Amino acid sequence: MGKLIHYLLHFGELNQQQIDLVQGKAKEVQLKKDEYFSEAGKIARQVAFINEGILRVCYYDIKGEEITKYFIDENNFVVDLDSFNNKIPSSEYVQAVTDCKLIVFSSEDLKELSLTIIPWDGIISKITAKALIEKVARISPMLSEDAKVRYLNFLEKFPQLANRIPLSILASYLGITQSSLSRIRKNIR
Amino acid sequence: MGKLIHYLLHFGELNQQQIDLVQGKAKEVQLKKDEYFSEAGKIARQVAFINEGILRVCYYDIKGEEITKYFIDENNFVVDLDSFNNKIPSSEYVQAVTDCKLIVFSSEDLKELSLTIIPWDGIISKITAKALIEKVARISPMLSEDAKVRYLNFLEKFPQLANRIPLSILASYLGITQSSLSRIRKNIR
DNA sequence: TTTTCTTATTGTCAAATGGCAAGTCCTTCC
């Protein structure tokens, strides 16, 4: 729980009473590898802070191929923001790629925190902006890199993942086929 | 100016007095094709609402190649958010690709609006989230599409641009070389 | 251990894309 508070304090000030309010709402949830945190078609009603583990956001494209949009690791919030904010059915899945320990807030929890903690909205909006800016910054350059470079960058960012998730998932994240990724791997050794 | 107010009201309520406050801060600025709205290395101190025209965000990659990250068209805000929010030097350029009519706010303007208009921060944070979600939604699928599909999607989104900007700019946005784009074009005719 | 299933690698060939350079077209400027 300390991790979450520490993270929040990075974006604004909270006194002890406010911290207690946050902790009062926080629910610790464990997610086993491969379990879903939220699913396409349903409205996302929870936000999670990742204490331990890594999740991924994925969807199925027109051809029915499963595409991994990105991975999210600990010390970040995860949510399908479009679904959560606008109460519309989600278009993507959020799935644990390793066992995870999450701290979960429902939308009602957050609404109450927003009403009782003055700086709350400011903190959340800073966190939101930061998270989205990071996503753009990560994905955007990938378009102009070749697959090998994209793979190497992935290795740098998620060294622990490379050999623990199916190649097919990683390949879809990198925008190539599984066979191509396998060849790139061989090429690097 | 009406466009801006109309846009803002989409994200929250403002009474006439508050609208007047916003309009009091707004500065109309014209930008000629190819002029810069903000530049890499400098801290972004302004936000613009695009009344007319299209801008692009671009940077130079490690190899010195100019890469266009994305285009932004009218009825959107444009700013290097990371630079603007955190007062750090920008890593990218924002340039007009057509003549533009902008409504510009300085960071001081926005701070004052934030202090005098209660719902202002909420409106801004909704707009920020929406804009960034859209960027992710636009860029992310491009990785798993081939260049031809990416080009066709661009044509659909910016039909008026295709023949009015240099091929090199468009190619860098699509993540391919100018020659490849030229061949794709021929192929489509 | 053996079986079974999933995941990863590899082979073959085709298609897409890049790199480079030459040529063409178009605009601008003199």
Add this chain to the structure above:
DNA sequence: GGAAGGACTTGCCATTTGACAATAAGAAAA
């Protein structure tokens, strides 16, 4: 109009990647 410069196209060939299929390797189940 002619010259110069920039932008676009095209040719040639190498490399990357995809599609498909067979095999190998590894993990889970019996």
